[in-house]
Amino acid sequence: MSHVSCLMSHVLRRKTIGIIGAGNMGQALIKGLIQTGVAPKRLAVVEAESQRAHLVARRTGVRAVALSQAARECDVVILAVKPQDLAPVLIDLREQVLKRRHRVLIISIAAGVRLASIESVLGHVPVVRAMPNLPATVGEGLTALTRGRFATATDMAVANAIFQSVGDVVELPERLFDLVTAISGSGPAYFFLIFQALRDAGIRGGLPKPIAQRLAVQTAYGSARLALQAREELEALIARVASKKGTTEAALKIFARRGLVRILQQGVGAAVTRSRRLSRVVSGGIR
Incomplete structure (x- = not known):
């Protein structure tokens, strides 16, 4: 033990x-x-x-x-x-x-x-x-x-x-x-959606579905463990992967142009609002 x-x-x-x-x-x-x-x-x-x-x-x-x-x-x-x-x-x-x-x-x-x-x-x-x-x-x-x-x-x-x-x-x-609910309570679904998007990109490129899903999920698992153990900020970890004019940088530029970070933050904000509304309803039903 x-x-x-x-x-x-x-x-x-x-x-x-x-x-x-x-x-x-x-x-x-x-x-x-x-x-x-x-x-x-x-x-x-x-x-x-x-x-x-x-x-x-x-x-x-x-x-x-x-x-x-x-x-x-x-x-x-x-x-x-x-x-x-x-x-x-x-x-x-x-x-x-x-x-x-x-x-x-x-x-x-x-x-x-x-x-x-x-x-x-x-x-x-x-x-x-x-x-x-x-x-x-x-x-x-x-x-x-x-x-x-x-x-x-x-x-x-x-x-x-x-x-x-x-x-x-x-x-x-x-x-x-309510913010905890939106980030960690609902968060697994956000990551599952990202896994799904990466998996489907692999499938469209010719990977078998099980291999594409394994690549997406295991990469996420390893990245999460690295982020938990590393002393660097997340921004530094991104920089460690995104070499100048490399493949990662090309993808990150598309994400930035399409506003991926803003979209994720707006989604969290919507979840917070819904959590507050639901909390008022269920808590009111207890009294």
């Missing part, structure tokens, strides 16, 4: 964690936590579809329980449900949380639902809001975290440890979460 995994395991060692919702993200967290060293018996899954819950339990060794049991017994409850399904879950949680003698940490990954809306239902309960992205399903996600009024630094350490099991973590104020 790596040094980071050991630290994560230490933070979570005595925690019991309930995951409400066994969709893609819920199952990714179960897998990541177990791989980090959390014992399956300390994990509980709650799922409206009982067949799916028992399937996940059999495959992973975690317990399939009712929401009321998870709320009573777990130190941490992760809300991995769709925003439109969150309101009744919060109401049921409130009834159980109010009966508890010991505090419970609530972590919500319901997209767009603001901390104030959750706290308005649960009261003086520590809440952390998390915004993971799709690569978390393969352990390479980026999750943004922000804490509510009653969450402590210790609560944030627990949330960090949980989401480090599926990738990297950053802590940001909630006011930036």
Whole structure:
């Protein structure tokens, strides 16, 4: 086990964690936590579809329980449900949380639902809001975290440890979460579109589709790893590839003339606007 995994395991060692919702993200967290060293018996899954819950339990060794049991017994409850399904879950949680003698940490990954809306239902309960992205399903996600009024630094350490099991973590104020949604939440689709464009260019030039896709995706993967490890700014990395009067420079000039950077930034801006609008709608439905 790596040094980071050991630290994560230490933070979570005595925690019991309930995951409400066994969709893609819920199952990714179960897998990541177990791989980090959390014992399956300390994990509980709650799922409206009982067949799916028992399937996940059999495959992973975690317990399939009712929401009321998870709320009573777990130190941490992760809300991995769709925003439109969150309101009744919060109401049921409130009834159980109010009966508890010991505090419970609530972590919500319901997209767009603001901390104030959750706290308005649960009261003086520590809440952390998390915004993971799709690569978390393969352990390479980026999750943004922000804490509510009653969450402590210790609560944030627990949330960090949980989401480090599926990738990297950053802590940001909630006011930036719409921008996070537009960049890292929606971002995988932008890159998939670029991969597709490069793949299709290769196919038109005569490459077999599997080879063209492999060239595009593996090049992106290697470039991402290089960008993460390099000390240079992105502009310097571009310059390392784009030699004077070379093939890369020829392509970059076309991109510049057609306004590729401006188009991408406008797309992010549109995603931010939509995220803010949706957040108002889903958060308003919780209160």
